[in-house]
Amino acid sequence: MSLYRFAGREPVIGAGSYVSELAMVIGDVQIGENSYIGHGAILRGDYGTIVIGSGTAIEEGTVIHAPPCGTCRIGRSVTVGHGAIIHAEDIEDYAVIGMGAILSLHAKVGSWAIIAEGSVVKSHQSVPEKVVVAGNPARIMRNVEPRDIEFWTWGKQLYVDLAQQYLRNGMEKID
Template identity: 65%
Template structure:
C-alpha cells in the first residue's frame, strides 16, 4: 500500500483513509481527512505529488507527478473513478469527472469541473469556476448554484466516508 522508492517516502495525514488496495509510491504528501479509494495509484517516483485536506481520490484513479516537478492538488478536490492525472496543478474545490484525463503540465482552476471523459491536453489551462467538457476540453459554461450545492454535498460524503472506513475498517467475508 505505501512504498518508499529511491529515497522518496509517502507522508500521510493521520485522519486520512487509504484503502489497502491502493498504491502510494515515493514522494506523495496527503493532507488530513482525505479518502484514497480502492485501486488508486499515486506515483511520486520521479516527481512529487501534494494533496490538500479533505480531497477524494476515488477508485481506480491514477496520479503521476511530472518528472522533477510537483503536481499540486488542492483541498476538497474530487477525482472521479478512473480519472488519470499527470498535471501541474488542480485548484481547491475542483472536480475531475470519472474517466477524465488531465495531461502533462496542465492546470485546472479553483472550483472548476472537468466533465466525465473529458481530456485536458498537455499545458492546457482551465480557468477558475467553469465547467469544461470534451476532447479537447473546452469551457462550456460557468459554475452555477446547483453545481456548488451538489458538489458541496458530494465532497462531504467522501470526508465522512473516510472517517467511517477509519473507524469501522473492512472485514473480509468468506463465501
C-alpha cells in the same frame, strides 16, 4: 495501507485520512488531513512529487503521476472521480474532475472548475476557475452555477465522512 518507499522517498499521510489497503502510494506523496484515497488508486511519486490537500477525495481506480523532478499539486477539497488519469501540474481547491477524465502533462485547473466525465484536458492547457468544461479537447461549456456548488459541496463531504467510516470500521474480508 499500501505505502511504498522508493529511492529513499516515502509517503506522508495526514491525520484522519484514509488510504485503502488496495491502493498503491509510492514515493514522494504528501496527503493532507481528512482525505480519501480509494481502492485501486495508484499514486506514483517515484521521480516527481505529488501533493494532495486536506479533504480531497481520490476515487477508485484513479492514476496520479508527477513528471520527472516536477510536482503534481492537487488542492484541498478536490474531487477526482473514478478512473481519472492525472498528470496535471496544478488542480486548485474545490475543483471537480469527472470520472474517466484525463489531465495531461502540465495541465492546470482553476478553483471550482468542473471537468466533465471522460474529458481530456490536453498538455499545458489551463482551465479557468468556476467553469464547466467537456470534450476532447476540453472546451468551456458554461459557468459554474450555485446549484453546482451546492451539489459538489455535499458530494465532497460525503467522501470526508466515508474516510472516517473506513478508519473507524475498516473492511472485513469474507473468505
